[in-house]
Amino acid sequence: MTSPGSRSPCALIWFREDLRLADNPALTAAVASGVPVTALFVLDETTDGFRPLGGASRWWLAQSLKAHGRECAKTGLPFAVRKGPERAVIERAVRECGATRVLWSRRYGEPEATIDADLQRALEESGVAVETLGGRLLHEPDAVRSGSGAPFKVYTAFWRAARAGGPPRAPLPAPSRADVVAGPQLAGDELGDLGLEPRGGPDWARGLRASWTPGEAGARAALDAFLDGGLRGYAAARDRPDLSGTSRLSPHLRFGEISPVQLWHASEAAMAEGSAQARDVEKFRGELGWREFAYHLLAAFPDMARRNAAARFDDFPWRQPEAAELKAWRRGLTGYPIVDAGMRQLWRTGWMHNRVRMITASFLIKDLLVDWRIGEAWFWDTLVDADPANNAVSWQWVAGSGADAAPYFRVFNPVLQGRKFDPSGDYVRTFLPELGEIPTKWIHAPWEAPAEALSAAGVELGRHYPRPIVDHAAARKRALAALAQVSGRVSAPDD
DNA sequence: TTTTGAGTTGTTCGA
DNA sequence: GTCGAACAACTCAAA
Numbered sequence: 001m002t003s004p005g006s007r008s009p010c011a012l013i014w015f016r017e018d019l020r021l022a023d024n025p026a027l028t029a030a031v032a033s034g035v036p037v038t039a040l041f042v043l044d045e046t047t048d049g050f051r052p053l054g055g056a057s058r059w060w061l062a063q064s065l066k067a068h069g070r071e072c073a074k075t076g077l078p079f080a081v082r083k084g085p086e087r088a089v090i091e092r093a094v095r096e097c098g099a100t101r102v103l104w105s106r107r108y109g110e111p112e113a114t115i116d117a118d119l120q121r122a123l124e125e126s127g128v129a130v131e132t133l134g135g136r137l138l139h140e141p142d143a144v145r146s147g148s149g150a151p152f153k154v155y156t157a158f159w160r161a162a163r164a165g166g167p168p169r170a171p172l173p174a175p176s177r178a179d180v181v182a183g184p185q186l187a188g189d190e191l192g193d194l195g196l197e198p199r200g201g202p203d204w205a206r207g208l209r210a211s212w213t214p215g216e217a218g219a220r221a222a223l224d225a226f227l228d229g230g231l232r233g234y235a236a237a238r239d240r241p242d243l244s245g246t247s248r249l250s251p252h253l254r255f256g257e258i259s260p261v262q263l264w265h266a267s268e269a270a271m272a273e274g275s276a277q278a279r280d281v282e283k284f285r286g287e288l289g290w291r292e293f294a295y296h297l298l299a300a301f302p303d304m305a306r307r308n309a310a311a312r313f314d315d316f317p318w319r320q321p322e323a324a325e326l327k328a329w330r331r332g333l334t335g336y337p338i339v340d341a342g343m344r345q346l347w348r349t350g351w352m353h354n355r356v357r358m359i360t361a362s363f364l365i366k367d368l369l370v371d372w373r374i375g376e377a378w379f380w381d382t383l384v385d386a387d388p389a390n391n392a393v394s395w396q397w398v399a400g401s402g403a404d405a406a407p408y409f410r411v412f413n414p415v416l417q418g419r420k421f422d423p424s425g426d427y428v429r430t431f432l433p434e435l436g437e438i439p440t441k442w443i444h445a446p447w448e449a450p451a452e453a454l455s456a457a458g459v460e461l462g463r464h465y466p467r468p469i470v471d472h473a474a475a476r477k478r479a480l481a482a483l484a485q486v487s488g489r490v491s492a493p494d495d
Numbered sequence: 496t497t498t499t500g501a502g503t504t505g506t507t508c509g510a
Numbered sequence: 511g512t513c514g515a516a517c518a519a520c521t522c523a524a525a
Contacts, residue, residue, distance in 0.1 A: 154522055409517055410505055487518060
């Protein structure tokens with residue numbers, strides 16, 4: 001065994017949630033250093049405090065790592081994947097390849113940020129240079145502050161302040177094969193041995209395979225398709241689950257296959273060449289803004305996935321749901337078509353339209369009065385874009401337990417929402433084939449349809465499709481009463 | 496310090 | 511059918 005000192009210096013790029021070569025500041029810095037570069041990804045399922053990835057995310061990660069391996073190979077960058085505790089794996093890899101510098105893109109949640117800081121200190125004490133760069137976000141979460149220096153708790157103010165700093169930096173090109181000086185190839189684990197993909201049992205990943213192309217090239221293709229057709233009219237169409245009005249870029253962003261900086265400038269270019277209107281581009285950027293805001297809040301409230309940001313919600317009288325109720329929600333058998341279509345889209349494709357996420361979440365929280373954390377956990381397990389910041393912040397937003405003060409009366413009516421945002425009923429018909437023949441007039445409330453219409457459509461309620469498991473009007477009253485219990489109303493002071 | 500206007504995404508009721 | 515007001519009271523952000 002040779003001592004590290006006898007090796008020629010090299011740089012280790014540690015890929016994490018930035019599985020891309022283009023616009024990757026850490027990678028660009030590694031390549032620019034001029035020393036040979038080698039790359040590593042670590043699958044850590046043992047370190048204390050990490051939230052295990054959900055099933056859909058594990059599937060995505062497996063595909064994304066394969067794709068990333070191919071991209072690295074094309075560029076001449078040695079890439080390996082290893083399983084084990086991050087810190088020990090990185091320290092060992094540094095010794096093995098004699099790395100004199102280690103680079104990575106920053107992570108923002110906990111315990112990741114602390115683990116990174118500790119590792120950086122340890123490496124630097126042993127004489128290894130460490131460079132941590134941004135790349136996941138447009139703005140560092142702690143760089144945007146209100147006038148009083150506190151983190152923002154209201155989106156509009158946050159986004160206004162964030163944008164006051166000017167447009168984001170220009171995106172970086174992917175290093176070319178000629179740029180890359182290949183370092184030593186680290187021995188790695190076979191992807192198939194990592195256990196990321198489901199084995200045995202029903203092939204639930206089939207729908208995911210049919211719906212997505214994970215990886216940097218797939219991300220680029222999704223962006224091109226969006227720029228081609230989706231961005232024009234985005235402001236209006238993004239709320240319509242029966243249209244293809246959204247970018248569907250969320251899982252690619254989640255795993256860093258594409259960066260928000262790239263998306264920002266791509267939308268800028270589309271506007272410049274006249275293929276998109278300012279209104280649509282602004283709306284799209286606003287969605288990037290929500291992602292930024294979620295990370296901003298997560299930095300301020302690291303417990304966002306576990307605790308109510310508004311402490312008064314700790315006393316909220318959640319119901320202990322019956323197993324059957326929860327099962328009906330998860331399987332899409334609540335009897336409310338828009339809710340059920342959403343839950344089945346989620347199960348089948350690993351993704352749900354944003355509008356329908358709000359409706360299904362509102363139904364669980366407000367209609368069934370179930371603790372938002374139960375829903376958050378289900379989404380975490382089943383969404384391919386399950387993001388530690390977005391998922392937790394969004395569920396708390398619907399619950400009203402988030403940092404901002406939500407109007408107490410924000411309770412979604414699943415019938416009205418369905419009629420308003422899926423007016424054709426095509427979204428429901430796509431995911432609830434048993435309702436395929438029901439006329440649009442009753443598609444969102446089949447129990448209101450006359451008996452003849454139901455039998456003509458071949459539907460017997462309670463047999464082919466369930467009756468509503470709760471009465472929404474009554475559930476709404478119950479939810480408002482429960483919310484009143486934790487309202488900030490101060491009882492009369494007895495002074 | 497105090498004040499003021501606003502707060503992604505809603506629903507219902509009554510005119 | 512359409513429209514505007516009402517729906518807690520609170521917290522946030524900025525003036």
